[in-house]
Amino acid sequence: MAARSVFRSGLFNGRVAIVTGGATGIGKAITAELLQLGCRVVIASRKSERLEAAVDELSQLIISSSSASITAVCCNIRHEDQVRNMVASTLRQYGRIDYLVNNGGGQFSSPAANMSLKGWNAVIDTNLTGTFLCCREVYNEWMKDHGGTIVNIIADMWRGFPGMAHTGAARAAVENLTKSLAIEWASSGVRINSIAPGSIFSKTAMENYKDLGPMMFQMAVPCIPAKRLGFPEEISPAVCFLLSPAASFISGATLKVDAGQSLYDSVWEIPDHSAWPAPPEGENVCALREVMKELKPKL
Ligand SMILES: CCCCC/C=C/C(=O)SCCNC(=O)CCNC(=O)[C@H](O)C(C)(C)COP(=O)(O)OP(=O)(O)OC[C@H]1O[C@@H](n2cnc3c(N)ncnc32)[C@H](O)[C@@H]1OP(=O)(O)O
Numbered sequence: 001m002a003a004r005s006v007f008r009s010g011l012f013n014g015r016v017a018i019v020t021g022g023a024t025g026i027g028k029a030i031t032a033e034l035l036q037l038g039c040r041v042v043i044a045s046r047k048s049e050r051l052e053a054a055v056d057e058l059s060q061l062i063i064s065s066s067s068a069s070i071t072a073v074c075c076n077i078r079h080e081d082q083v084r085n086m087v088a089s090t091l092r093q094y095g096r097i098d099y100l101v102n103n104g105g106g107q108f109s110s111p112a113a114n115m116s117l118k119g120w121n122a123v124i125d126t127n128l129t130g131t132f133l134c135c136r137e138v139y140n141e142w143m144k145d146h147g148g149t150i151v152n153i154i155a156d157m158w159r160g161f162p163g164m165a166h167t168g169a170a171r172a173a174v175e176n177l178t179k180s181l182a183i184e185w186a187s188s189g190v191r192i193n194s195i196a197p198g199s200i201f202s203k204t205a206m207e208n209y210k211d212l213g214p215m216m217f218q219m220a221v222p223c224i225p226a227k228r229l230g231f232p233e234e235i236s237p238a239v240c241f242l243l244s245p246a247a248s249f250i251s252g253a254t255l256k257v258d259a260g261q262s263l264y265d266s267v268w269e270i271p272d273h274s275a276w277p278a279p280p281e282g283e284n285v286c287a288l289r290e291v292m293k294e295l296k297p298k299l
């Protein structure tokens with residue numbers, strides 16, 4: 001992990017964060033930056049070998065004078081009992097939870113028509129229900145009485161998410177959940193916001209899509225105004241900003257970190273077709289037919 005935080009060192013001294021999916025990709029960059037800022041970080045995800053490797057690697061970042069520390073807990077956010085255990089064990093270990101970053105999640109690529117119910121449910125349970133369970137548990141067990149800050153990682157689903165309709169639906173729902181909780185939990189001093197990344201490259205993100213992965217990331221580049229992919233270290237500063245006192249008046253918001261990708265092009269191609277319902281007959285349709293007759297020979 002090469003990048004250094006631009007924030008003041010010690011900004012998060014004495015604070016405790018849970019980062020789901022904190023061992024890989026975007027989550028690993030978030031964890032690294034929080035550690036550099038003095039935070040005590042609990043990373044949580046399903047695969048213990050990934051967690052152990054991240055703890056080994058990221059603990060090297062902690063300088064001896066720092067209050068930072070990193071520990072791991074196995075947790076599948078789809079399972080309520082495991083989410084309960086993640087929160088309870090963090091409170092046992094550190095006695096507080098200041099920050100929750102709901103980053104753990106993902107999906108597979110498939111046209112909606114080919115998705116099985118099991119596949120649909122796996123993605124909804126992970127990204128929507130998992131995020132809800134983590135928010136609710138952290139709130140009920142700590143933030144309700146002590147305040148805190150939550151950041152939810154969502155996705156660029158502003159124009160739908162063709163090819164990943166399940167995750168588009170789940171992330172749009174999380175964006176709305178963010179707004180509801182911002183209001184319901186304001187009186188506890190809880191701020192909650194979302195971050196919507198564009199196409200962010202990491203080895204683990206690419207490998208999730210197996211053989212399709214390299215092509216998917218390559219195909220995204222022309223659709224990004226920056227004409228390059230983003231990197232996890234370009235998401236983590238936005239997360240740290242939203243967690244920090246610099247964002248003390250921001251809640252219920254979504255920050256797009258996508259170099260303008262959501263305003264621009266889509267990789268999804270619609271094949272030429274004549275399946276669309278015909279327009280109502282009338283003078284404008286007739287006029288267009290005449291124009292097209294004149295244009296065609298020139299083409
Ligand atoms: C430029 C491209 C970038 C685009 C934007 C990128 C966004 C990103 O989010 S990149 C990050 C990618 N990382 C991940 O997605 C990591 C987490 N993902 C997963 O763990 C899986 O994708 C999951 C969410 C589907 C969960 O998998 P798993 O825990 O193994 O789930 P289950 O065994 O309970 O059920 C799986 C069920 O789902 C269907 N399915 C899974 N993979 C596929 C596939 N490749 N194609 C079709 N269907 C799939 C399937 O129904 C599975 O059930 P079984 O058939 O019984 O196995």
Ligand SMILES: NC(=O)C1=CN([C@@H]2O[C@H](COP(=O)(O)OP(=O)(O)OC[C@H]3O[C@@H](n4cnc5c(N)ncnc54)[C@H](OP(=O)(O)O)[C@@H]3O)[C@@H](O)[C@H]2O)C=CC1
Pocket residue numbers: 020021022023024025026027044045046047048050075076077078103104105106107126130153154155156196197198199200201202204205208
């Ligand atoms: N990369 C990109 O272009 C984009 C990514 N995102 C989102 O950002 C987040 C991080 O993705 P990224 O770093 O790119 O990819 P990664 O595949 O590296 O990260 C996904 C992380 O989520 C964890 N995770 C997945 N399912 C669960 C679960 N059920 N319970 C607990 N942890 C889980 C994984 O750990 P484990 O397998 O050990 O459980 C892994 O650490 C994800 O939500 C992703 O969908 C959004 C938009 C774009």
